């Protein structure tokens with residue numbers, strides 16, 4: 001038996017088939033060893049020049065046994081892994097081996113990428129769909145458009161009814177044109193996103209481009225299909241509401257006795273259409289932020305309500321219009337939080353970071369619940385005719401604020417001395433075991449986190465009425481489930497915190513005095529006054545530096561941001 005010993009004197013391998021003397025004093029290289037074909041494990045010696053310098057076989061045997069005995073040496077010596085190495089030289093199987101951790105990791109990654117607002121669909125949308133759409137969609141320019149009567153004038157642009165003159169094809173009916181200031185770019189972006197992701201949610205957007213005129217400078221022109229004459233605000237003002245909507249949705253007036261049941265059904269249909277449109281927007285990561293009856297148009301072609309005016313919308317998939325400082329949200333319909341994202345995050349991160357973090361930021365802030373609050377107020381106006389005027393709504397908002405945005409508390413204060421009209425509203429919401437009232441109270445809440453989402457609202461038992469009045473067993477169960485899941489869990493958290501802070505008594509439980517003392521001792525010792533002042537000044541300085549750096553980065557980001565996505569807006573050739 002022969003042993004090859006490495007330069008450090010550590011045993012490397014044994015050869016059983018060749019006399020050891022034939023290797024003695026020789027510098028072995030790979031070729032020599034391969035030729036001699038002494039052992040199938042030569043591959044382990046590849047790239048090493050080895051010198052055999054051991055003497056007597058006995059000494060070597062002794063050393064060999066010693067090393068093997070204590071498990072030291074090259075792995076192959078110890079593990080007898082010749083077979084393994086041999087197997088590794090066989091052709092590999094191409095099969096993918098499934099492991100539980102691998103599957104869990106893959107599933108988690110996939111669900112993260114597909115979670116609202118959708119990182120993966122976002123990439124597909126931006127780099128494939130947007131590109132393909134740009135090639136195939138018809139484009140328009142200023143000269144194609146013949147202006148008609150003015151429909152509206154907002155602080156950021158003018159809206160006209162118009163037609164497409166010579167370029168009009170038989171399927172293009174009339175159009176609506178908005179000439180907007182620089183904020184039109186955001187609106188074009190949002191409308192294009194919506195057209196690709198959830199076209200039925202909003203008015204049918206046709207084209208948008210940047211038009212440079214010597215007189216007016218740069219203006220964004222946006223074109224939509226003319227959807228119809230009436231917004232929900234117009235319809236709500238009519239004494240006939242909600243019967244005027246029923247006629248529009250069904251295309252005919254029903255020959256049925258008027259009554260609360262029928263009104264409830266119509267309001268239910270409007271709410272379902274509104275929530276459906278909102279769900280489409282929210283699922284793609286867009287929050288409208290200006291949901292109000294004036295921005296809900298009745299589409300005569302599809303006989304449904306659609307959302308318009310995406311000028312104040314935010315695209316949280318890529319962080320566009322994160323906090324539009326310039327927009328004053330409509331105070332009549334705005335949720336109490338005013339901002340959809342935490343003010344701790346005053347500006348959107350850069351697009352790739354915003355995209356990567358979007359599922360986390362979405363879950364942390366639940367920005368979609370801002371629109372849900374506004375939709376709840378629309379529902380309230382539909383149920384209570386007396387709240388349909390601006391003044392009445394403003395008055396209601398004040399009352400609700402005084403009740404800490406607690407609708408149940410508001411009801412308790414107004415119901416005892418309610419007018420017959422107000423009482424009728426409560427009766428309508430109380431139909432079917434108060435299912436409508438339950439939906440309303442889960443939409444109009446102070447805390448965004450406690451408000452129901454559009455998707456959950458669509459699954460609410462309010463929308464799956466079977467009989468006329470009675471709720472089925474399953475609906476009852478679902479309603480109970482909804483009530484249970486809409487509880488204020490933060491109250492529970494507060495209770496636990498308080499409990500932790502209280503000294504241990506038999507009644508309260510919590511920490512004992514001794515435990516609290518222990519905790520207190522872990523706290524850093526108080527510094528002397530001079531030390532504390534110095535620390536405070538240092539902290540102030542640090543905060544100031546961070547703020548300045550942050551503001552500069554924000555400014556830079558802002559410039560970069562306005563650059564990167566305005567590249568997507570076509571310019572008039």
Ligand SMILES: Nc1ncnc2c1ncn2[C@@H]1O[C@H](COP(=O)(O)OP(=O)(O)OP(=O)(O)O)[C@@H](O)[C@H]1O
Nearest residue numbers: 151152153154155159176203224225226227228309
């Ligand atoms: N696609 C459409 N089809 C029919 N009418 C429309 C359409 N889009 C807008 N309108 C009409 O134009 C009006 C103004 O539109 P929009 O709200 O988008 O403009 P705006 O300048 O933002 O107005 P405001 O600032 O008052 O909200 C709407 O109230 C509606 O009557």
